[in-house]
Amino acid sequence: MKPARFDYFAPGTVDEALALLAEHGDQAKPLAGGQSLIPAMNFRLARPQVLVDLNQVAALSYIRANGSGLAIGAMTRQRAVERSDLVARAAPLLAEAMPSIAHPQIRNRGTVGGSLAHADPSAELPAVALALETRFRAKSATGERWIPAGEFFKGMLETALEPGELLVEIAIPPLPARSGTAFLEMARRHGDYALVGVAAVVTLEANGRCQAARVALLSVGDGPVLASEAATVLAGQAPSAELARAAGERAASRDVDPPSDIHASAAYRRRLVAVLTRRALERAFERAEKGSGEQGAVPSG
Amino acid sequence: MVTVNGARYERTVEPRLLLSDFLRNELGLTGTHVGCEHGVCGACTVLLDGEAVRSCLMFAVQADGHAVTTVEGLTDGGGGPLHPLQAAFHEAHGLQCGFCTPGILMTLVPFLRDHPHPDEREIREALSGNLCRCTGYQNIVAAVRLASDGIPTPDR
Ligand SMILES: Cc1cc2nc3c(=O)[nH]c(=O)nc-3n(C[C@H](O)[C@H](O)[C@H](O)COP(=O)(O)OP(=O)(O)OC[C@H]3O[C@@H](n4cnc5c(N)ncnc54)[C@H](O)[C@@H]3O)c2cc1C
Ligand code: FES
Ligand code: FES
Numbered sequence: 518m519k520p521a522r523f524d525y526f527a528p529g530t531v532d533e534a535l536a537l538l539a540e541h542g543d544q545a546k547p548l549a550g551g552q553s554l555i556p557a558m559n560f561r562l563a564r565p566q567v568l569v570d571l572n573q574v575a576a577l578s579y580i581r582a583n584g585s586g587l588a589i590g591a592m593t594r595q596r597a598v599e600r601s602d603l604v605a606r607a608a609p610l611l612a613e614a615m616p617s618i619a620h621p622q623i624r625n626r627g628t629v630g631g632s633l634a635h636a637d638p639s640a641e642l643p644a645v646a647l648a649l650e651t652r653f654r655a656k657s658a659t660g661e662r663w664i665p666a667g668e669f670f671k672g673m674l675e676t677a678l679e680p681g682e683l684l685v686e687i688a689i690p691p692l693p694a695r696s697g698t699a700f701l702e703m704a705r706r707h708g709d710y711a712l713v714g715v716a717a718v719v720t721l722e723a724n725g726r727c728q729a730a731r732v733a734l735l736s737v738g739d740g741p742v743l744a745s746e747a748a749t750v751l752a753g754q755a756p757s758a759e760l761a762r763a764a765g766e767r768a769a770s771r772d773v774d775p776p777s778d779i780h781a782s783a784a785y786r787r788r789l790v791a792v793l794t795r796r797a798l799e800r801a802f803e804r805a806e807k808g809s810g811e812q813g814a815v816p817s818g
Numbered sequence: 819m820v821t822v823n824g825a826r827y828e829r830t831v832e833p834r835l836l837l838s839d840f841l842r843n844e845l846g847l848t849g850t851h852v853g854c855e856h857g858v859c860g861a862c863t864v865l866l867d868g869e870a871v872r873s874c875l876m877f878a879v880q881a882d883g884h885a886v887t888t889v890e891g892l893t894d895g896g897g898g899p900l901h902p903l904q905a906a907f908h909e910a911h912g913l914q915c916g917f918c919t920p921g922i923l924m925t926l927v928p929f930l931r932d933h934p935h936p937d938e939r940e941i942r943e944a945l946s947g948n949l950c951r952c953t954g955y956q957n958i959v960a961a962v963r964l965a966s967d968g969i970p971t972p973d974r
Contacts, residue, residue: 518834519855525833525879555875556856559836568833572880596869620947622863622870622925707946 549631591630697805765795823891860948912961
């Protein structure tokens with residue numbers, strides 16, 4: 518057998534799961550979709566002594582309107598988010614990013630909460646969550662807290678979650694009027710982890726100038742990176758191809774310090790940051806201008 | 819208790835037994851192949867409640883109460899006539915060594931259910947999670963087109 522021995526629990530409620538996690542401390546790991554944890558266990562890179570399987574906790578699987586924003590339960594399958602009309606309407610950026618996560622067979626099991634808690638720097642959902650100012654609801658046997666996206670991701674495969682704490686829900690706030698979003702990434706093959714990806718959100722003022730921009734990049738550091746320098750280039754300016762280009766160049770030169778690895782050199786990644794940021798911003802501006810919140814109707818691709 | 823290809827099985831297994839190994843070693847359903855065991859190659863793809871999943875990335879105990887379909891389920895336990903998609907693979911020469919084929923078939927069955935008339939780009943995207951070392955994918959795509967639109971393989 519490939520994984521090392523472990524004790525297995527399949528609680529039916531959040532409270533039971535939290536009690537089990539509290540009882541077993543850092544020996545225990547929650548099991549969500551298993552699409553990152555089980556490969557690590559098959560290689561014995563991970564050897565949790567206790568697995569608390571969340572797949573029977575039906576109460577953690579939902580996509581709900583939350584005012585004009587969205588609330589998504591941690592155990593919601595990535596595939597359910599991809600197929601949701603509600604997500605397409607209320608968070609088109611999230612909808613646009615979903616097909617880039619792995620393959621359908623993986624998304625049928627993989628969960629939203631699992632991907633966020635795993636916090637792979639090459640994963641799509643952390644960058645999208647950061648761009649959308651998502652809030653994370655964490656629960657433990659002793660209480661509950663909300664963590665803003667900017668504080669949730671702590672580094673390579675590291676989050677603000679403490680041992681014994683479960684991510685139970687994410688809340689995505691609605692975007693202001695005259696907002697547009699776009700997700701783009703470059704991967705060697707469809708479904709591979711991205712060499713670089715970008716999630717862009719822009720909001721225009723009534724006079725058409727850029728009021729605010731949030732650009733989050735993936736695969737360029739230890740976690741999702743908010744391109745704050747690029748955002749300062751955009752603030753108060755009228756959208757144009759030239760502006761998008763300048764913001765992309767600024768992101769590449771000032772916001773990131775990408776790694777070199779067998780997949781891509783740092784220089785190539787930097788180039789991708791400039792080009793993909795420019796393209797994503799152009800698309801987001803166009804959608805914001807067409808706008809009045811009808812972004813769900815804009816085809817992705 | 820798990821339903822596999824319509825038959826119900828009850829077994830007591832160690833929690834760490836992967837679904838892929840359960841199907842192969844406990845039930846003798848060796849049509850489900852095992853390649854990489856970390857989710858990349860797709861050889862182990864089966865249906866769980868009608869949707870394609872990696873059987874190497876699930877524990878057998880997690881299938882308790884669910885319905886699993888393996889490649890044997892396409893032909894009524896292995897003895898029946900070929901499923902139309904299998905017939906198309908046969909006709910279009912969509913396999914060589916056949917190692918990847920069960921996983922590819924189990925990926926394509928729900929894909930064709932959801933996209934009855936896919937174009938070539940959609941077919942290639944659907945196949946992106948399954949590695950084939952032999953065919954270069956060309957004849958697999960041809961087989962899918964034959965199965966979905968009755969388009970025969972072009973002469974070569
Ligand atoms: C071949 C392959 C390709 C992939 N490609 C991509 C890709 O391109 N992009 C991408 O983003 N991902 C990719 N993935 C990963 C996939 O998206 C996983 O589903 C995801 O990373 C983890 O989600 P999961 O639900 O499977 O979590 P699991 O694997 O079950 O868990 C992951 C980690 O998070 C912890 N955890 C899970 N849920 C919670 C919770 N609610 N609270 C606290 N901790 C929790 C677990 O203890 C574990 O440490 C790929 C996976 C495979 C096998
Ligand atoms: S053996 Fe399961 S994906 Fe390769
Ligand atoms: S036919 Fe040999 S691997 Fe695909």
